[in-house]
Amino acid sequence: MIDARGYSCPMPVVMVQKAVKGKEPNKLEVLVDNQCSVENVTRYARNSGYQVEVSDHEGDYKLVLRK
Amino acid sequence: MNQRGFLKQYGLPVLTGLLVGGAAVLLTLLGNPKNMGFCIACFLRDIAGALNLQRAGYEAELGSGIVQYMRPEIVGLVLGSMAIALFKKEFRPKGGSSPMIRFLLAVFVMIGALVFLGCPLRMVIRIGGGDLNALVGLAGFIAGILIGIFFLNHGFSLKRAYKQSYAEGMTTPVLMLLLMLVLLYAPALLASSRSGPGSMRAPVLAALAVATVIGALAQRSRLCMVGGIRDAVMFRDFRLVSAFLAIIVAVLIGNLITGSFKGFSFADQPIAHTDGLWNFLGMTMVGWGSVLLGGCPLRQLILAGEGNTDSGITVMGFIAGAAISHNFSLASSAAGIGAGPVAQTMILGFALLAAVSAANLERVEV
Numbered sequence: 001m002i003d004a005r006g007y008s009c010p011m012p013v014v015m016v017q018k019a020v021k022g023k024e025p026n027k028l029e030v031l032v033d034n035q036c037s038v039e040n041v042t043r044y045a046r047n048s049g050y051q052v053e054v055s056d057h058e059g060d061y062k063l064v065l066r067k
Numbered sequence: 068m069n070q071r072g073f074l075k076q077y078g079l080p081v082l083t084g085l086l087v088g089g090a091a092v093l094l095t096l097l098g099n100p101k102n103m104g105f106c107i108a109c110f111l112r113d114i115a116g117a118l119n120l121q122r123a124g125y126e127a128e129l130g131s132g133i134v135q136y137m138r139p140e141i142v143g144l145v146l147g148s149m150a151i152a153l154f155k156k157e158f159r160p161k162g163g164s165s166p167m168i169r170f171l172l173a174v175f176v177m178i179g180a181l182v183f184l185g186c187p188l189r190m191v192i193r194i195g196g197g198d199l200n201a202l203v204g205l206a207g208f209i210a211g212i213l214i215g216i217f218f219l220n221h222g223f224s225l226k227r228a229y230k231q232s233y234a235e236g237m238t239t240p241v242l243m244l245l246l247m248l249v250l251l252y253a254p255a256l257l258a259s260s261r262s263g264p265g266s267m268r269a270p271v272l273a274a275l276a277v278a279t280v281i282g283a284l285a286q287r288s289r290l291c292m293v294g295g296i297r298d299a300v301m302f303r304d305f306r307l308v309s310a311f312l313a314i315i316v317a318v319l320i321g322n323l324i325t326g327s328f329k330g331f332s333f334a335d336q337p338i339a340h341t342d343g344l345w346n347f348l349g350m351t352m353v354g355w356g357s358v359l360l361g362g363c364p365l366r367q368l369i370l371a372g373e374g375n376t377d378s379g380i381t382v383m384g385f386i387a388g389a390a391i392s393h394n395f396s397l398a399s400s401a402a403g404i405g406a407g408p409v410a411q412t413m414i415l416g417f418a419l420l421a422a423v424s425a426a427n428l429e430r431v432e433v
Contacts, residue, residue: 002118003433006227008164008361008377009294013302014219035157036289044302 004041005033005060009015012037013044019030020048031057038063077309082309083281083288088317090277091192094140096325097269101337102196105281106189107364108180110138111382112124112389112398113265114246117257120390123398124263133263134393137250139275141368142243147282149240157286160236162376164228168423169377172356173370173384174391175416178365179352180391181398182345182409184338186364187353189294191311195318197328198336200346207347211354212296218424219301219358225427228377236374239382247275265340282369291366293357340403348413349399355420 002019004012012032019028028050030041038061042052048064091104104108115121116135124133152158181188183204185193190208193201215223249256250271258264268274284290288310295307315373333341340346359365360381362370367385370378392398395406 005227006161006164007224008228009289010219010297010301010361011224017302033161034159035155039289040298040304043304043306047302047304059336 001029001031003031004037005031007032007037009036009040013040016041016044019043020050020065024067026067030065031060032061032063033060035061037061070128075283076306077148078305079284080290080310083284083290084313085317086226086284087188087281087290087310088192088314089321090197090281091314091318092321092325094234094269094274094277095327097273098267099269099274100264100267101327102193102198103189103338104192105140105183106185107141107368108177108186108193108385109189109264110135110141111177111364111385112181112393113138113260114141115386115389115393116265117259119258120386121393122258123393126262129261130304131258131260131262132265133260134265135260136257136265136268137246137254137259137267139247139250139255139271140278141212142247142267142366143275143278144282144285144368145240145243145372147279147284148286148369149374150279151154151283151286153317155287158236158374160231160233161228162235162379164377165225165427166314166377167381168225168246168427169360169381170336170387171419172360172423173367173381174388175419176353176356176360177385177388178397178412178416179349179356180364181349181392182404182413183349184340184399187350187357188314188363188365188390191292191314192318193339195315196322197331198334199331199333199337200336200339200341203343203346204350207350208354209296210347211351211356212293212358213300215358215424216297216300218428222287222428223359223424224429225359225361225377226393231374231376233374235376238376239371244271250300282372284285284297285365285369286373289366290369292363293354294362294366296354299356303366338401340399340401342399342403345404352416352420353411355424359420359423
């Protein structure tokens with residue numbers, strides 16, 4: 001689980017990149033607190049071959065990345 | 068990528084870029100200075116002048132400096148962003164991510180921008196206007212961004228921001244609204260240039276309206292000059308850089324239509340100098356500093372409109388930087404770089420950027 005709430009762009013994407021590159025986990029959960037980060041992380045994840053599901057998490061956003 | 072996916076990804080940024088370029092040409096036609104239809108650094112500098120924080124080129128018989136004007140474009144960008152953010156439920160007050168460091172970085176980003184004579188947006192507009200000095204600036208800008216990316220990849224972060232009150236988030240939009248009301252109903256309270264670039268202006272309401280639309284579009288498309296090159300290098304993501312290119316195309320076509328395009332050259336470009344070293348280094352500072360700040364000056368205005376008070380502080384830093392720049396003769400002019408201690412200040416600025424970059428490295432825990 002990556003908690004990227006409070007971090008401004010591009011930090012959430014950098015954090016996801018670090019978790020994904022070379023390790024290729026089958027599932028990864030990411031918390032972000034703004035729509036712009038939702039879009040950026042989603043775009044990066046899709047380009048890296050993941051499917052992305054977005055849901056509400058206590059007023060913030062939870063992204064579930066799956067291979 | 069299929070055609071629909073392509074349109075979805077690039078449609079809005081390219082449309083925003085084309086409209087920003089078009090708006091820059093239109094505002095120039097309506098009276099704004101040449102190749103400066105839309106320049107965040109220049110306009111914040113003019114606002115610093117309107118508030119009498121600087122009186123560069125003061126002429127006693129006219130009673131004003133040459134870059135003093137409460138630019139409605141800045142107000143429009145912030146309010147346009149705020150309006151669409153409220154509508155889309157993206158207005159989320161937050162702040163507290165190293166505010167003092169952000170303020171200092173912003174001061175030096177502005178000093179660098181005024182050494183070059185323009186923010187990244189004006190750099191792009193100058194390229195579209197045929198100004199080859201801006202290509203030298205672009206090279207410096209990319210160099211600065213690459214330095215910033217090096218630190219991002221090694222764990223640079225200005226730390227978390229936290230949720231703030233609605234009142235705190237509203238500070239920059241309300242401040243902008245108040246300044247706009249003063250300009251409309253009590254303009255004598257503000258300093259106002261009678262000569263020079265500060266006296267060249269599009270009509271107030273036209274400038275406000277155009278900028279409000281652009282502010283809303285920039286909020287939706289997340290337009291950012293620094294983000295464009297950064298994302299292309301770091302993530303092979305070309306979405307934002309497509310807007311960057313669209314602005315150049317729109318400005319070039321616009322200038323060709325209006326007959327103001329005189330070919331590509333270094334010499335005799337409007338409000339520009341030909342000192343390559345300083346054009347390069349000025350934009351290196353802007354690129355590096357803006358990567359650390361997370362976005363170019365335009366993006367900071369848009370984020371401030373969304374209730375981001377770290378960006379609000381950054382905008383205040385830009386205004387302070389503009390005042391320092393002109394009061395200590397660090398800003399360039401068409402004649403060349405300023406008569407003040409430009410080299411010393413730039414060395415100080417790069418030392419600050421290096422110290423901030425190195426002091427904020429952390430292991431990103433996953």
